[in-house]
Amino acid sequence: MAQASEHKMMKRAYVGVLSAVVVLTSACATSGGSVEELSSAQCVSAQGQRFLTYCASPQAAEQARRNQVLERARLAGESIDALIPLPTDGAPxxxxxxxxxxxxxxxxxxxxxxxxxxxxxxxxxxxxxxxxxxxxxxxxxxxxxxxxxxxxxxxxxxxxxxxxxxxxxxxxxxxxxxxxxxxxxxxxxxxxxxxxxxxxxxxxxxxxxxxxxxxxxxxxxxxxxxxxxxxxxxxxxxxxxxxxxxxxxxxxxxxxxxxxxxxxxxxxxxxxxxYQPVDWEAVAEVEQEAAEDEFEVAWIPVGESPVAGAAAEDARVTVVVFSDFQCGFCNQARGTWDALVEHYGERGLRLVYKHYPLPMHPRAAHAAAASVVVEDGGDFWAMHDLLFESREDLSDERLEAMARQAGYRGEDLYARMRSDEVTARIQADVNAGYAAGVRGTPTFFINGIKLVGAWSLEELAPLIEDQLELAGVLSELAEARGEELYRALVEVNQEPAER
The missing domain is CATH 3.40.30.10 (Glutaredoxin)
Structure with missing residues (x-):
């Protein structure tokens, strides 16, 4: 995790964010401000962004590097294997x-x-x-x-x-x-x-x-x-x-x-x-020639993903987490996202879970599929906890037992797991992650601001507080709520301050 000095630097990078927003949005208001006009406000410093994106360990750093190469390869037009198998329905x-x-x-x-x-x-x-x-x-x-x-x-x-x-x-x-x-x-x-x-x-x-x-x-x-x-x-x-x-x-x-x-x-x-992952040697040349990764703030649609905490209309801070049920760092980080919901849920924080099964984890896609099935016929968050607790054993028998424990009463778990509907939902999450430049798991997006690794509640608290205050300003000034407010907050965070 980040050292205390890094924490202080990150916090200092956000000091003055609210005051800058107030000045900028007030200027917009004098000309009949709107969400569109506010979207060009510059609220997040480049220095702060550098400290917001980092890897929690050497292992996570290597996975981050590989996912960055994958994104570069995609942008360069290289062919990429999907992380989940080919659908079989609909073909002769x-x-x-x-x-x-x-x-x-x-x-x-x-x-x-x-x-x-x-x-x-x-x-x-x-x-x-x-x-x-x-x-x-x-x-x-x-x-x-x-x-x-x-x-x-x-x-x-x-x-x-x-x-x-x-x-x-x-x-x-x-x-x-x-x-x-x-x-x-x-x-x-x-x-x-x-x-x-x-x-x-x-x-x-x-x-x-x-x-x-x-x-x-x-x-x-x-x-x-x-x-x-x-x-x-x-x-x-x-x-x-x-x-x-x-x-x-x-x-x-x-x-x-x-x-x-x-x-x-x-x-x-x-x-x-x-099903084979990407051949990293084949894209090594792309890695050598690629520029630095530019994805640091991104809007991630909530879609049909599981949500904990505040309801959509009451949400002021949207935390999207891309996670893998076999990832040890994700298991460490889930304590943080549970704490975020507990401490800030009533103040307008919602947590959105996105699936990002990595090729290096052979049972991650199975676990993701099982959780999607349970979400439709049981308690996703109960299944979520069970999967992490049993991440060393995600055999078919354990998946079946955990699904039942989480309230699933369907007849054929495996048939549902391999359905096109379940496959499409996981693929949608993976696609959203690629588009936003996800580098590994866990990756958080807090009102669009990307953070990689297993951050603690204490380290995230300054950013959460700043975003809550920013949301208060925007919701009052632009009379925005729900998804409109979420998108406006991301747009504000996408413009680094020039100071």
Whole structure:
């Protein structure tokens, strides 16, 4: 933690903040001040910011460095793997839903390598059991013929002929003319009138856009790209290499089945274990060339996240914490955020919890998913405490027991954990963290002001008091409350004072 001298320097950096705001906002008021005019007020010194952002330990510093590199890589356009597995709902499926091995393929209908890869998939489905294939559109271009072929393929899906139609298209991928596609529909015995209507439906474009968004999120750069229970395979490989990967996953999945894991949970479990974090060596050059990180104040939307303390309309200080249930520093810091709610909740402080499971913690994403499920059907904060207390043992059995203890009474915890809805909520938190320049866990944003590490209540008290007073001025002057006040406070804090 910070030494006493650092604490004093931080406190001195904020001395005079309120008086400066009063002067500036009074000047705005003489011209009919508004939230927009107040947003340019300069209230937080650059010196203060330097002391507000630091790491609590060498280990936290290393994680902060890595997350900073990750943000730089993102800004430089490097591909980045998501911290959670690929969603499986909404894609055409070849095989049974409970298959323990799931192959997701991102493919282009004009790609000759994708066509040859499709033959390899046909061989796999004929020779191997317990495997399913999911198809994702990955269009490198936006030409009319390609869009028409994608729409025609999706229209065939509505009549149960997706895979047959795909095989016919891949027989001559260089010809995606409308005449040929309609001939395929006739040859497969489709209701052609219905096929035409479905082909022209607006939702086809939405499906393709969704697939592309998923591909961009997981770093797809070319076709074909496969994910075998989360294991990335790029390009056309030999049949022997491909079958070796599938057989390895089949053996690992069989072990889980023998251990009593439900069949429908095996592929999801293996994907969580296999999904790879960022290759840090690949982005080392970005790290060397990047400028200093600039994210020190940021507005974080509250969204659907769990909240403790003051109600939204009464909130004057919003503390957003990005946390990981397997992080020892987060466990240390939770005493601080509990104390913040206890001491300042009645004065207008609310605490917002955001999930930020780190790749270095293999069970963090599981714990986050379980807590989201419990939030909808139990007591999130009780589950939050139990997860931290049991962070050394976050096995499936413990997650199930803790969920029950926290009031969850649903039938299938694991099915809910792997649902697209839960995945999307965690991903939204991760995305918000990246956008705000989160460097590690725990990371706090106090009315947008970033602090990294396990700060104590005593160290945070001066900043909390200053922000409460600032909120009082803004709420009275601009008559702002709730989310409007929160955003105005962040805007004020985003402008460093030039003094």
């Amino acid at each position: 499926v070849w095989g049974v839903a409970s298959a323990p091995v799931t192959v997701q393929v991102f493919a282009d209908l004009r790609c000759a390598s994708c066509a040859r890869g499709h033959e390899m998939l046909k061989q796999m489905m004929a020779e191997r059991q317990g495997v399913r294939v999911l198809y994702r559109h990955w269009p490198p271009g936006e030409d009319r013929e390609l869009r028409g072929a994608q729409a025609g393929l999706l229209a065939a899906e509505s009549q149960g002929k997706f895979w047959e139609f795909l095989g016919e298209v891949y027989a001559a991928p260089q010809d995606l003319s409308a005449r040929r596609l309609e001939a395929i529909a006739l040859r497969l015995g489709l209701d052609v009138e219905r096929w035409r209507e479905d082909r022209d439906g607006e939702y086809r474009a939405q499906v393709i856009a969704r697939d592309r968004a998923i591909g961009e999120r997981v770093g797809v750069e070319g076709t074909p790209t496969y994910f075998v229970n989360g294991r990335r395979v790029v390009g056309l490989v030999s049949a022997e290499e491909w079958m070796a990967v599938v057989d390895q996953e089949s053996a690992a999945s069989e072990a889980l089945l023998k251990a009593g894991v439900a069949a429908e949970s095996v592929s999801w479990r293996r994907t969580l274990e296999n």
